[in-house]
Amino acid sequence: MTRCIYVNGRYAPYAEAAIHAEDRGFQFGDGVYEVIEVRGGRLVDPTRHLDRLSGSLTALMIAAPMSRGCLMRVFAEVIARNRVSSGILYLQVTRGAAARDFALPNQDHPATVVCLARAMDFAKVDARARVGIAVKTMADNRWGRCDLKTVMLLPAVLAKQAAKAAGAQDAWFVDRDGFVTEGASNNAWIVTKAGELVTRPLGHDILPGVTRATVMDVARELQLKVIERPFTVADALGASEAFVTSATTIVMPVVQIDGQPVGEGKPGAVAARLRAAFHAVAEMGGV
Numbered sequence: 001m002t003r004c005i006y007v008n009g010r011y012a013p014y015a016e017a018a019i020h021a022e023d024r025g026f027q028f029g030d031g032v033y034e035v036i037e038v039r040g041g042r043l044v045d046p047t048r049h050l051d052r053l054s055g056s057l058t059a060l061m062i063a064a065p066m067s068r069g070c071l072m073r074v075f076a077e078v079i080a081r082n083r084v085s086s087g088i089l090y091l092q093v094t095r096g097a098a099a100r101d102f103a104l105p106n107q108d109h110p111a112t113v114v115c116l117a118r119a120m121d122f123a124k125v126d127a128r129a130r131v132g133i134a135v136k137t138m139a140d141n142r143w144g145r146c147d148l149k150t151v152m153l154l155p156a157v158l159a160k161q162a163a164k165a166a167g168a169q170d171a172w173f174v175d176r177d178g179f180v181t182e183g184a185s186n187n188a189w190i191v192t193k194a195g196e197l198v199t200r201p202l203g204h205d206i207l208p209g210v211t212r213a214t215v216m217d218v219a220r221e222l223q224l225k226v227i228e229r230p231f232t233v234a235d236a237l238g239a240s241e242a243f244v245t246s247a248t249t250i251v252m253p254v255v256q257i258d259g260q261p262v263g264e265g266k267p268g269a270v271a272a273r274l275r276a277a278f279h280a281v282a283e284m285g286g287v
């Protein structure tokens, strides 16, 4: 089967799909994106993802390229044409192609829209969740609007590479005061010895993770207490569990930080319960 990708109104085979060489996403990182889990051919938490997309576009003054209804039709088409049952849907919207100039083109300038769906073997992610991941901490060197899901991902790319080089699976960013901001592509959590879930409050320094929000709903269902406050690396090492949340990993236990074990150095029961209950609580979108 030839996989196809949606680019600006066309569903084209990969080899034929192209964007303009002067696209502002390519030249300036002037664009936003979303990654949505596809499960049983349906989208997980589409409303929260589309709400966040609207927020990112508005903050960057990029006009919405189409209505939510039209976007959902594109999603459905891309998923169906690529026969994705379990996987991810990726959407990227940039400010479009224009002769290279820092100043913004007119408001009515057409955006570039790219959407693809890819199958993923979630059994592998489940297997990893049974083992957990090691993270490496590093100074958060990103810009001041990490709450916007922009395609300017170079700090995350380099952080993940440094983590990999150190034998870890992911990176945790730490702010100037020693508090963990978030993972390179996920939100960071700990479970205190008292059984409380702690995660950094929303602000300009972290992405408002859709999985983070839904995990809060799951915690409420399970009658677990969630406290939104910053925590340090030492807090995490002294916690009984740590984990990260994202659309591709859902709830992934963190068992080691900079080579030191978290809790018993094994995935914990709270992370396992949240992971197991997640999809029963999340919105499953009609595609």
Ligand code: PLP
Residues within 6 Å of the ligand: 035, 182, 183, 184, 185, 186, 187, 206, 207, 208, 209, 210, 211, 212, 245, 246, 247, 248
């Ligand atoms: N934080 C960062 C920096 C991310 O890149 C991501 C996902 O890509 C997340 C958090 C988790 O967000 P979500 O749960 O919406 O996937």
